[in-house]
Amino acid sequence: MGSLLVLLNTDNPMIQKALQADKDDATTLLWDTLGVDVVTDLVGRALDDDAFDEVQDTSEVDGDLTMAGLVRALVRTYLAQPTETTPVAIKRLRAQRQGDPSKFRAQVQSGVGFPRGANR
Numbered sequence: 001m002g003s004l005l006v007l008l009n010t011d012n013p014m015i016q017k018a019l020q021a022d023k024d025d026a027t028t029l030l031w032d033t034l035g036v037d038v039v040t041d042l043v044g045r046a047l048d049d050d051a052f053d054e055v056q057d058t059s060e061v062d063g064d065l066t067m068a069g070l071v072r073a074l075v076r077t078y079l080a081q082p083t084e085t086t087p088v089a090i091k092r093l094r095a096q097r098q099g100d101p102s103k104f105r106a107q108v109q110s111g112v113g114f115p116r117g118a119n120r
Helices: 013-019 023-048 050-056 067-079 084-099 101-111
Strands: none
Touching: 013 023, 023 067, 023 084, 023 101, 067 084, 067 101, 084 101
């Protein structure tokens, strides 16, 4: 599946503040935004990879988690509908990403509860 590189502009004062662990609404929103972007990119890259469906590592349940296992766990935990199995959710999300990428992003945001302040 490859890798994902996250670059942070440490010259930006908000990034500096967030890295210093100062807690306020702005830094919480920044970390939440970064989190939803990482989940969207990880799941999206997996859905774009034809080999992702072929990867069925039996060690994913109890052993070391692979990247494919992480994506499946994210789908199972946050993105699958209540009655959906993980493979069915992956198929639905793949079709959604191909047909309407902005709706896919909105689905991920909703699944991970972004923005968190809206749920309070």
